[in-house]
Each structure stands twice: as structure tokens, then as C-alpha cells.
Amino acid sequence: MSEMQTTRRGRPGYDQQGILDVAVAAFNEHGYDATSIGKLAERLGLSKSAIYHHFASKDDILDRALDAALSGLEAVVDDPLPLTDGGRAPDAVARLEHVLRGAVHVLVSQLPAVTLLLRVRGNTDVERRALTRRRAFDRRITALVGEAQAEGSLRSDIDAAVVARLTFGMINSIVEWYRPGGREGADRLADDVVAIALDGLRRR
Amino acid sequence: MSEMQTTRRGRPGYDQQGILDVAVAAFNEHGYDATSIGKLAERLGLSKSAIYHHFASKDDILDRALDAALSGLEAVVDDPLPLTDGGRAPDAVARLEHVLRGAVHVLVSQLPAVTLLLRVRGNTDVERRALTRRRAFDRRITALVGEAQAEGSLRSDIDAAVVARLTFGMINSIVEWYRPGGREGADRLADDVVAIALDGLRRR
Numbered sequence: 001m002s003e004m005q006t007t008r009r010g011r012p013g014y015d016q017q018g019i020l021d022v023a024v025a026a027f028n029e030h031g032y033d034a035t036s037i038g039k040l041a042e043r044l045g046l047s048k049s050a051i052y053h054h055f056a057s058k059d060d061i062l063d064r065a066l067d068a069a070l071s072g073l074e075a076v077v078d079d080p081l082p083l084t085d086g087g088r089a090p091d092a093v094a095r096l097e098h099v100l101r102g103a104v105h106v107l108v109s110q111l112p113a114v115t116l117l118l119r120v121r122g123n124t125d126v127e128r129r130a131l132t133r134r135r136a137f138d139r140r141i142t143a144l145v146g147e148a149q150a151e152g153s154l155r156s157d158i159d160a161a162v163v164a165r166l167t168f169g170m171i172n173s174i175v176e177w178y179r180p181g182g183r184e185g186a187d188r189l190a191d192d193v194v195a196i197a198l199d200g201l202r203r204r
Numbered sequence: 205m206s207e208m209q210t211t212r213r214g215r216p217g218y219d220q221q222g223i224l225d226v227a228v229a230a231f232n233e234h235g236y237d238a239t240s241i242g243k244l245a246e247r248l249g250l251s252k253s254a255i256y257h258h259f260a261s262k263d264d265i266l267d268r269a270l271d272a273a274l275s276g277l278e279a280v281v282d283d284p285l286p287l288t289d290g291g292r293a294p295d296a297v298a299r300l301e302h303v304l305r306g307a308v309h310v311l312v313s314q315l316p317a318v319t320l321l322l323r324v325r326g327n328t329d330v331e332r333r334a335l336t337r338r339r340a341f342d343r344r345i346t347a348l349v350g351e352a353q354a355e356g357s358l359r360s361d362i363d364a365a366v367v368a369r370l371t372f373g374m375i376n377s378i379v380e381w382y383r384p385g386g387r388e389g390a391d392r393l394a395d396d397v398v399a400i401a402l403d404g405l406r407r408r
Contacts, residue, residue: 159387171373198404
């Protein structure tokens with residue numbers, strides 16, 4: 001019995017990232033408030049102190065999960081496109097398309113962490129910091145849409161902030177229904193999002 | 205003191221719909237599980253039995269709120285478009301546009317109830333029945349998209365179910381950021397959604 005516990009406590013496969021993955025799944029399934037460190041430890045087959053070896057607190061786990069999702073999305077906007085064949089800087093609509101595709105890829109590859117991020121309501125300092133970063137991200141998207149409107153690539157009869165919200169509403173909805181291994185991969189889904197948002201569904 | 209309580213209990217303004225509105229706001233704010241009938245009664249300044257006069261249970265309140273949101277959305281798909289000027293039945297793309305506009309109006313006019321509906325995860329019989337109706341609604345949208353693709357009005361290189369999900373993802377996201385009395389009214393927002401989904405953002 002004592003030996004089994006030792007085995008359980010010492011069982012491999014739960015490094016920091018492994019604990020984070022299980023915690024995020026539990027937060028999404030049962031809610032952050034309803035998931036205690038004790039319940040997490042049970043789910044992992046670890047002692048609480050084994051979790052505290054990797055994370056200072058439950059809030060710290062949430063913080064790192066939200067940071068992973070936000071860093072992924074921010075990296076997409078930070079990622080510069082190469083110069084065009086003609087040696088010019090890519091125009092704003094090309095950068096926007098690049099961002100939309102990149103965001104779909106982040107959602108698909110980090111589905112649980114982004115799901116958690118999208119449910120954050122600002123109840124704690126950690127959540128409020130995450131919301132601040134989300135709003136900064138939204139402002140960068142709005143600015144990029146505004147640039148593309150100003151350069152004449154995008155219709156300018158829709159408010160840039162509304163465009164940013166509706167377009168990312170479409171992208172964020174992927175967490176509601178996308179399941180890895182389904183019919184569409186991330187590349188195909190990114191094509192679909194770009195096709196609808198930029199070119200529309202109507203055949204002409 | 206006793207008189208104040210009488211006044212509180214008897215205060216006007218809380219018919220069945222009034223109680224429902226306050227309950228939906230509380231469910232959205234604190235979560236359904238965390239909102240007891242006792243807390244609701246406190247928030248309303250009513251006795252619990254005054255609530256039970258109108259509703260059989262907390263589940264019954266949820267049931268009616270979800271029914272209001274679902275009935276509103278279903279009515280949009282049921283609503284027939286008038287014949288065209290030429291006396292023909294409207295084509296599928298016109299019906300789809302009508303549904304997208306109508307759905308935006310339902311979201312804006314019933315923001316709290318639709319917010320509640322979109323958070324339902326199927327934890328109870330009431331929630332599972334609501335999810336079944338949501339899925340039936342989604343299938344009708346997918347079928348309508350398929351019809352519009354078959355008639356040649358919509359591009360058919362995107363799976364109809366994915367079109368339905370992404371388009372309603374965009375519409376449903378409105379509950380995340382729309383605030384009544386903001387810069388855009390429902391008509392304008394419906395125009396924006398139709399413009400992006402059907403015609404795309406790219407200027408040509």
C-alpha cells in the first residue's frame with residue numbers, strides 16, 4: 001500500500017507542463033473556483049506538495065495557462081511578414097490575413113488554454129491582468145483593420161473596432177465546436193475563416 | 205419594521221417576467237449553481253414563496269429563460285419571407301440573409317437570455333433539452349446554407365456546417381461585447397454582419 005502510493009506519487013509523465021495541462025482541463029470542465037488544489041492532486045495522482053513544488057498557488061497555475069494562450073496570440077501579431085517579391089513592406093491587408101490565419105492556428109493548437117482565456121471574467125488580479133492583455137491585443141487588431149481600411153484594401157463603411165470584434169468572434173467560436181482530429185485541420189479552417197471574413201460567402 | 209417588510213414583499217414591478225429578468229441577470233453574473241432561490245429572493249426583495257408562486261423551481265426559471273431565447277431564434281428561421289416582386293418564392297440566400305439579420309436582432313433584444321443560453325453545458329435535463337433545440341437550430345442553418353450553395357448563390361468550397369458555425373460564431377460573439385445604447389444599433393450591427401459574412405471585408 002505504502003509502495004503503491006510511492007509509485008503513484010512518483011509516477012512519470014507529470015512535469016510542470018503536464019500538471020498545467022491537467023489543471024486547465026479541470027478548470028474548463030468544473031470551473032476554476034470549483035477546482036481545488038486537493039482535487040487537482042487527486043486527479044493527477046500526486047500529493048498537493050508535488051504540485052506546490054511546481055506552482056506557488058492555484059492562481060499561479062491559472063496565470064501560467066492564461067499567459068501561454070496570450071503569448072501565443074501576441075506572437076502572431078508580433079510576427080513580421082517577409083518583404084514582398086518587389087522588396088516592399090507587406091501591406092496591412094496581407095498582415096491582417098496573416099494574423100487571422102495565425103490566430104486560428106493558436107486556437108487549434110492551444111484549444112484548452114484559449115478556452116480558459118475566453119471564459120475569464122476579471123474576478124481576480126490574475127484574471128484582470130489577462131483581460132488587460134486581451135484588450136491590448138484587440139486594440140492592435142483594430143489598429144491593423146484601420147490601417148487596411150486607410151490603405152484602401154478593406155471596405156471602410158464598418159467601424160474598425162466592430163470588424164475586429166466580429167472577425168475574432170468568428171475565430172474564437174472555434175473553441176466551442178472544434179475537436180482535434182475532426183474533418184478540418186487548422187490550415188483548412190484558417191482558409192475558411194479568411195475566405196469568409198475577407199471575401200465573403202456570396203458567389204459573384 | 206414589519207410594515208417595511210410588507211412594503212418590500214408587496215412592492216410592485218415584479219410580475220413573472222420581472223422575476224425572470226432579475227434571475228437571468230443573477231445567473232449570468234454569479235453562475236446558475238451559485239444562485240439559490242434564497243439569494244434571488246434577497247435580490248428581488250421578495251419572499252421565496254412569492255417566487256414559488258410564479259415558478260415551480262429554480263430549474264423552471266432556467267427553463268423559461270432558455271425557452272425565451274430559443275423561441276426567439278426559432279421564430280427567425282420559421283418566419284417566411286414574402287414572395288419576390290416577380291411573385292416567386294425568395295431564394296435561399298435571401299432567406300439566409302433574413303435569418304442572419306433576425307438573429308442579430310434577437311441577440312440584441314434578448315441579450316441576457318441568449319448569454320445564458322450560450323453558456324449552457326448540458327449539466328441538467330433542462331440544459332440538455334436546450335442543447336437539443338440549439339443543435340436542431342444549427343442543423344436548420346446548415347441546411348439553409350447548403351440550399352444557397354446548391355442554388356449557386358454561395359461559394360460551395362466551404363463545408364455548409366462550418367459556414368453555419370463560423371457565421372453564428374460571429375453573431376453569438378455579440379453577447380460578449382455589445383452594450384445597449386452603444387454606438388451601433390441592432391439594424392446597423394445586422395448590416396455589418398451581413399456585409400462581412402456575405403460580401404467580405406475586401407474592397408474590390
